[in-house]
Amino acid sequence: MASFIKVLTVNCNLKVINFNTKKSLTAYCVYYIITADKEVVCTNILISALSQTPIYEQIQNQIKEMVLSGNIKSKDQLPSIRLMAKDLKVGIITVKRAYEELEKEGIVINLQGRGCFVAEINLKKVKEIHIDMLRERLLEIKDFADTSGLSHEEIIEVVNEIYGGYKYDK
Template sequence: MRIIIRNTSGKPIYEQIKEQIKEAILSDELNEGDMLPSIRQLASELKISVVTTTRAYSDLEQEGFIVNIQGKGCFVSPKDNELVREQLFRKIEDGFAAAINAAKIAKLPEKELLQILKSMLEGNPYE
């Protein structure tokens, strides 16, 4: 797993770390039981504060993505299908919101927007 920090993203660093680890878990790049780098190791690799990595890991643990076993480290939690479904649902909503905003700016009629969606669902995005 590779984490890339972008100073120009406008998002706090801990949020960028959290999102990238979540994405790795949801995409099966990281699987149940996989060990994450230690908080200190990740902070050192990314050249950031231990406080920042601690915040990212703490948030991930609160959201149920990882578990911290005292003295052993942080591991990917078993996937809760409802949790995965909720995260993917949120991602879909965000994508739709961005598409709708772009359609409004382009003054694209609802009918055309729905046709684009239908074409994409059928696997023909350029028809």
């Protein structure tokens, strides 16, 4: 299906933020993916233990954004589950779950014994995924607005300000 693609881990850092407990609160890894076209792609994955988002979801979202933005192309191989887990200092099951979720969404294909590769994604599928991602973020904004006592009209007003006026108001 796809050519052999090499993944090199170049830079992994753990940043200690909490000096009282000496716990690692963020992990940052840079992967250089050598694609089938002999192109080198640099990918950054940042994991934060302070985030309320589960770690598998942080990994999933960052990989998804890299694929949808075109930083990682179809047929490119992702780092192995074990390598990413080791580098990010997280459990293998955490990375495995992120890859499984990406596979359910049709973003990646897992080939037994060969690795995990970016799937062929058509533009219509990309747009659907972007709309789903937007919907998730808007639900977070709605929850925030509800707890803050902001009205629907106030939210629309802020969105119109961001887009440069009221010409988008319908």
